[in-house]
Amino acid sequence: MEIDAAVRASSDGRLRTKYDNAVYVVQRAFALYPFEEIAFSFNGGKDSTVLLHLIRAGYYLHKTSCGDEAQINTVQNCPLRTIYFETPCAFPEINSFTYETVSTYGLPLETIRSDFKSGLEGLLKEKSTKAIFIGTRIGDPNAVGQEQFSPSSPGWPPFMRVNPILDWSYRDVWSFLLTCKVKYCSLYDEGYTSIGSIYDTVPNALLSDSSTGNSFRPAYMLSDGRLERAGRAKKTSNNTETNSVASNGMNNAEGEQMIARSASVIVVGDEILFGTVEDKFGAALCKKLHEIGWRVSHVTVVHNEIDSVAEEVKQCKSTDDVVFIFGGLGPLHSDISLAGVAKAFGVRLAPDEEFEEHLSQLIGNSYIGDRNEMALLPEGITELLHHKMLPLPLIKCKNVIILSATNVDELDMEWNCLLDTQESGLLRTKPFVSKHLSTLLPDVKIAPVVAKLCLEFSDVYIGSHRISRTGPLVVSLIGKVKRILELWTPLLIFHPTDNDFSQEGHGRCSSPLRRDLTA
Numbered sequence: 001m002e003i004d005a006a007v008r009a010s011s012d013g014r015l016r017t018k019y020d021n022a023v024y025v026v027q028r029a030f031a032l033y034p035f036e037e038i039a040f041s042f043n044g045g046k047d048s049t050v051l052l053h054l055i056r057a058g059y060y061l062h063k064t065s066c067g068d069e070a071q072i073n074t075v076q077n078c079p080l081r082t083i084y085f086e087t088p089c090a091f092p093e094i095n096s097f098t099y100e101t102v103s104t105y106g107l108p109l110e111t112i113r114s115d116f117k118s119g120l121e122g123l124l125k126e127k128s129t130k131a132i133f134i135g136t137r138i139g140d141p142n143a144v145g146q147e148q149f150s151p152s153s154p155g156w157p158p159f160m161r162v163n164p165i166l167d168w169s170y171r172d173v174w175s176f177l178l179t180c181k182v183k184y185c186s187l188y189d190e191g192y193t194s195i196g197s198i199y200d201t202v203p204n205a206l207l208s209d210s211s212t213g214n215s216f217r218p219a220y221m222l223s224d225g226r227l228e229r230a231g232r233a234k235k236t237s238n239n240t241e242t243n244s245v246a247s248n249g250m251n252n253a254e255g256e257q258m259i260a261r262s263a264s265v266i267v268v269g270d271e272i273l274f275g276t277v278e279d280k281f282g283a284a285l286c287k288k289l290h291e292i293g294w295r296v297s298h299v300t301v302v303h304n305e306i307d308s309v310a311e312e313v314k315q316c317k318s319t320d321d322v323v324f325i326f327g328g329l330g331p332l333h334s335d336i337s338l339a340g341v342a343k344a345f346g347v348r349l350a351p352d353e354e355f356e357e358h359l360s361q362l363i364g365n366s367y368i369g370d371r372n373e374m375a376l377l378p379e380g381i382t383e384l385l386h387h388k389m390l391p392l393p394l395i396k397c398k399n400v401i402i403l404s405a406t407n408v409d410e411l412d413m414e415w416n417c418l419l420d421t422q423e424s425g426l427l428r429t430k431p432f433v434s435k436h437l438s439t440l441l442p443d444v445k446i447a448p449v450v451a452k453l454c455l456e457f458s459d460v461y462i463g464s465h466r467i468s469r470t471g472p473l474v475v476s477l478i479g480k481v482k483r484i485l486e487l488w489t490p491l492l493i494f495h496p497t498d499n500d501f502s503q504e505g506h507g508r509c510s511s512p513l514r515r516d517l518t519a
């Protein structure tokens, strides 16, 4: 059997292990279910092409292990029922590859022309189907919570989803296809790395060949498989992707700038709560976020406990655009932040091969641990943020960014990298304008003036603080409207004779002008 022989002859030990496990799952399925009650869901994509050849190999091994000597020479092909959900939105290359492949390998094809769920309902009504092979892999949006054998979801017709390549990485897929020298859809040689419909799929920009300007390198050259879905971009009606001009005349970048963004900061540290270590990250990050025009809704310090982190993340992730977490990262018993994030999103921690590879390059294989504890990341929701200045990519789970800085200098570096990385979602927005006025007037005199301003300027934050009980009261005006710069005038008008407010400048407060006058 040529697939089995090619993998056995390969020097790639990891591929052999993945292959053995996957083929074992295939053989188990053939042992568990009657052959005619198993189907193979094939769509011409790279994952289902891998699966096709694993099924062929598994079928061969199953037959030969059953001692079916008479059939050994006739089991090069596996006449497994094959289902293809055909839609008019499929790429013609995918369609033709699918039809060509089923014909090459003698697969009996059942084409279904409806959505997955009703198509499967129809299929099961027509023919008893107990199990379906699917090319789902960890990292696919629908893989979360699945095992190699997973019953279909509640509400779906009942069958067993068999996922032999669930734990395969992007790199494993390409090692297999190239090692076995099997044919795959031509789109993968044109820079497509994951293929959906013609309306939502473009070549992966990370494979753009800068020397030629408009061509793309083949899919197997994508170095970080996490980014295989980067080509699943929305095409706009006029086929341009970005920089469209909205109906209000603003371009996207300007429009984005005006949107108010908020963040929250979660610091994980028993030591901070014991008072033995001082938190410097919360304050430093608030300043940085303020500088890019973001509002910080709150900073929390929590214990190194999975539930404490999970509870906080759960709350913040739905109310803020981005949530930052510090601390609790690594292989120690107290390093629970990632488990907390996973719990908040209702997913489990799963080995992440790309991250493992980065770790092994940085610290060597022997330091990672047998169970790859440091490479366990929340399954299906993790993105790695790369930057040439970062020794290790930063971990982002949906809108939660896990920072690995251990001091403020490292935070500066990570922050600059995040600002430089589009995927971080940290868009600079319109900067805040601020004005700080200090006065020695008694609070009772100030209160009505400030209250009146608050009512009048609801889009401006107006607050006050004291540096000492007897010293001046500082009134702060912070907002995104230039009018703030004139806002101190009403205060002066209100007390024309006092002339007792001094202005501390606005924006970055470079040289405060302090003219504290007594009432």
Ligand SMILES: Cc1cc2nc3c(=O)[nH]c(=O)nc-3n(C[C@H](O)[C@H](O)[C@H](O)COP(=O)(O)O)c2cc1C
Pocket (backbone or CB within 6 Å): 041, 116, 120, 132, 134, 142, 151, 152, 153, 156, 161, 196
């Ligand atoms: C054979 C087959 C079985 C599926 N079974 C389920 C299922 O049990 N539960 C479910 O939520 N989705 C099921 N799906 C849908 C997939 O989870 C998922 O929506 C689809 O493969 C994603 O493709 P897309 O990225 O093109 O939307 C099934 C799809 C296929 C092809």
Ligand SMILES: Nc1ncnc2c1ncn2[C@@H]1O[C@H](COP(=O)(O)OP(=O)(O)OP(=O)(O)O)[C@@H](O)[C@H]1O
Pocket (backbone or CB within 6 Å): 041, 042, 043, 044, 045, 046, 047, 048, 049, 083, 084, 085, 086, 133, 134, 135, 136, 137, 140, 193, 194, 195, 196
């Ligand atoms: N239209 C379809 N018809 C039949 N099976 C499908 C269809 N779409 C998805 N599947 C099943 O779901 C699996 C996962 O789909 P997915 O799109 O992630 O992988 P792929 O198409 O094989 O590869 P790629 O990620 O490069 O698009 C497929 O391998 C296949 O088993």
Ligand SMILES: [Mg+2]
Pocket (backbone or CB within 6 Å): 045, 194, 195, 196
């Ligand atoms: Mg696909």
